Amino acid sequence: MSLQVSDLSFSYGTKTALDGVSFSVGHGQFAALLGPNGAGKSTLFSLLTRLFVTQPGAISIAGHDLKAAPLAAMADLGVVFQQTTLDLDLTVRQNLSYFAALHGLSGRAADTRIDAALARLDMAERAGEKARGLNGGHRRRTEIARALLHDPKVLLLDEPTVGLDAPTRAALTRHIHDLCSDTGVTVLWATHLTDEVLDSDQVVLLHRGQVLADGRCGALRGSASLPEYFAKMTGAPA
Structure with a gap:
């Protein structure tokens, strides 16, 4: 189990x-x-x-x-909490990059995982947008993508x-x-x-x-x- x-x-x-x-x-x-x-x-x-x-x-x-x-x-373990935990002043990619670094991922390895996670959640086109400008559904997708970065x-x-x-x-x-x-x-x-x-x-x-x-x-x-x-x-x- x-x-x-x-x-x-x-x-x-x-x-x-x-x-x-x-x-x-x-x-x-x-x-x-x-x-x-x-x-x-x-x-x-x-x-x-x-x-x-x-x-x-x-x-x-x-x-x-x-x-x-x-x-x-x-x-x-990956976690998405009820209250949003994104940094609203960072872009989608920056939010994911910061989280990747916390898990010891950087450089090409981090970029590859970020690209894959964003593509899986249909968020690739919004990677450069600040989290503050996203609607609620896209913020959630960003948080899920982030939670999946470390597999x-x-x-x-x-x-x-x-x-x-x-x-x-x-x-x-x-x-x-x-x-x-x-x-x-x-x-x-x-x-x-x-x-x-x-x-x-x-x-x-x-x-x-x-x-x-x-x-x-x-x-x-x-x-x-x-x-x-x-x-x-x-x-x-x-």
């Missing part, structure tokens, strides 16, 4: 945010971490990215235990379509699904929007800090629509 979470718990003081969360995602799989706001998705991502220190439980990324081998685990085995995206219009959300979701099938990268996509999930996707349904269901979307929802299934499991409006 490319990503394994085992019996993971986390509390903010007396408030339990995650309670014995366990799931795994296989190589090249698109997994939707689906849950309403406040389900614990952002807390889980903070633990996966070491913004928070893991408490009870274990995390393995591409076979590396996050506690025992954090550098190796993080080297195989991670696992890509985390935390509510990546927040604030985007419906056509842009659909295009971005399609790009990431294609990325899984084309490159074999494993994706964990956190969302509360059911229309971003395909029947072939793995769904990890998180609610009130616990995993309520884990399996292929089509099998989980059965004859119900995904919004209906989601509402039934979480009490959220259909």
